[in-house]
Amino acid sequence: MSSPDGDTRAPGLGGARADEGTAAGAREGAVEFCGLRLAHRVINGSGTFDAVAARGVFGAALDERFPFAAYVSKTITLEPRAGNPPPRLWEAAQGLINSIGLPNKGLEAYMEEDVPALAGLTTALPAGTEAGARAAVPLVTNVMGSTAEELVELVDACHERREISAVELNVSCPNVKTGLDIGADPVLLERVVRATRERTSKPVIVKLTPNAADVPACARAAQEGGADAVSLVNTLRAMALTPPARGERPHPWLGGGTGGLSGPALRTVALAQVAAVAESVSVPVIGMGGVENTAHARDLGASSSAQTVQEARYRSTST
Numbered sequence: 108m109s110s111p112d113g114d115t116r117a118p119g120l121g122g123a124r125a126d127e128g129t130a131a132g133a134r135e136g137a138v139e140f141c142g143l144r145l146a147h148r149v150i151n152g153s154g155t156f157d158a159v160a161a162r163g164v165f166g167a168a169l170d171e172r173f174p175f176a177a178y179v180s181k182t183i184t185l186e187p188r189a190g191n192p193p194p195r196l197w198e199a200a201q202g203l204i205n206s207i208g209l210p211n212k213g214l215e216a217y218m219e220e221d222v223p224a225l226a227g228l229t230t231a232l233p234a235g236t237e238a239g240a241r242a243a244v245p246l247v248t249n250v251m252g253s254t255a256e257e258l259v260e261l262v263d264a265c266h267e268r269r270e271i272s273a274v275e276l277n278v279s280c281p282n283v284k285t286g287l288d289i290g291a292d293p294v295l296l297e298r299v300v301r302a303t304r305e306r307t308s309k310p311v312i313v314k315l316t317p318n319a320a321d322v323p324a325c326a327r328a329a330q331e332g333g334a335d336a337v338s339l340v341n342t343l344r345a346m347a348l349t350p351p352a353r354g355e356r357p358h359p360w361l362g363g364g365t366g367g368l369s370g371p372a373l374r375t376v377a378l379a380q381v382a383a384v385a386e387s388v389s390v391p392v393i394g395m396g397g398v399e400n401t402a403h404a405r406d407l408g409a410s411s412s413a414q415t416v417q418e419a420r421y422r423s424t425s426t
């Protein structure tokens with residue numbers, strides 16, 4: 108299997124070959140990101156790579172070639188969530204619409220079971236450094252709440268755990284009062300970020316929603332609230348309809364009604380939004396969305412003026 112720029116892909120570990128994305132970053136050397144030392148510039152997007160499950164499947168081989176310089180957990184909520192009813196996935200032209208609905212075991216079980224397992228991840232240092240040398244992979248815990256109080260509780264719990272290096276706030280959750288995503292309302296977003304920022308000395312990354320009228324305004328609000336970095340793009344709200352059937356009007360295919368679009372179809376949107384945000388804030392910007400190879404990751408970096416850590420997207424198919 109080979110990607111458009113000629114990199115070969117490792118079977119079994121999906122498309123995110125350990126050194127594929129790092130051609131742009133790791134081989135350029137380690138980076139300092141919000142006070143964290145990263146072996147290179149490639150990290151995963153929340154929810155797209157399950158390191159606990161991967162270790163179960165690949166064992167020590169995963170540790171040998173762990174693909175990411177930091178590991179971002181999937182979204183954790185206060186209480187366990189079952190996620191949305193099926194069907195949960197729709198293969199769109201050049202992308203995927205998911206309506207998974209953030210299933211997770213909840214804060215308590217995550218802290219008890221997953222954090223210890225995710226604490227010891229390491230990755231190889233870039234070529235040119237001491238042979239066999241390894242670097243720790245900082246754990247970034249992604250959390251979501253529907254109120255500031257919920258987010259504060261989640262951040263407090265992360266603050267208590269030395270294994271957790273940073274917190275990412277998923278603000279794509281509807282506000283209980285307005286129904287709007289918290290991250291789509293700059294006034295509310297600034298308030299929520301400030302409330303959480305005050306609770307921890309660890310870096311706070313705000314994962315912006317692309318489903319907002321003015322994404323740069325939201326990024327500025329996150330920065331005003333004290334965010335150490337912003338990340339984007341999350342999935343773009345989308346809908347798939349059932350195939351036409353005789354006598355039946357098409358209706359939403361996904362169990363959740365709507366879902367979020369990711370993948371190649373999202374890349375041009377990500378390029379535009381990351382560039383606009385990078386011009387609007389002075390904090391580092393983590394760019395993601397439709398990245399399939401090193402060139403795409405470089406493009407996202409080149410489109411922004413801020414320091415950018417890029418995501419290599421987890422894919423199991425060749426391109």
Ligand SMILES: Cc1cc2nc3c(=O)[nH]c(=O)nc-3n(C[C@H](O)[C@H](O)[C@H](O)COP(=O)(O)O)c2cc1C
Pocket residue numbers: 152153154155180181182203205207209249277314340341342368369370371373395396397398418420
């Ligand atoms: C199956 C799936 C699950 C995801 N789960 C989460 C999640 O738990 N939390 C989150 O903040 N983003 C989640 N995302 C969004 C990704 O982290 C990323 O922002 C988005 O997919 C765009 O990047 P991509 O086009 O490279 O996939 C998920 C995306 C997918 C496809």
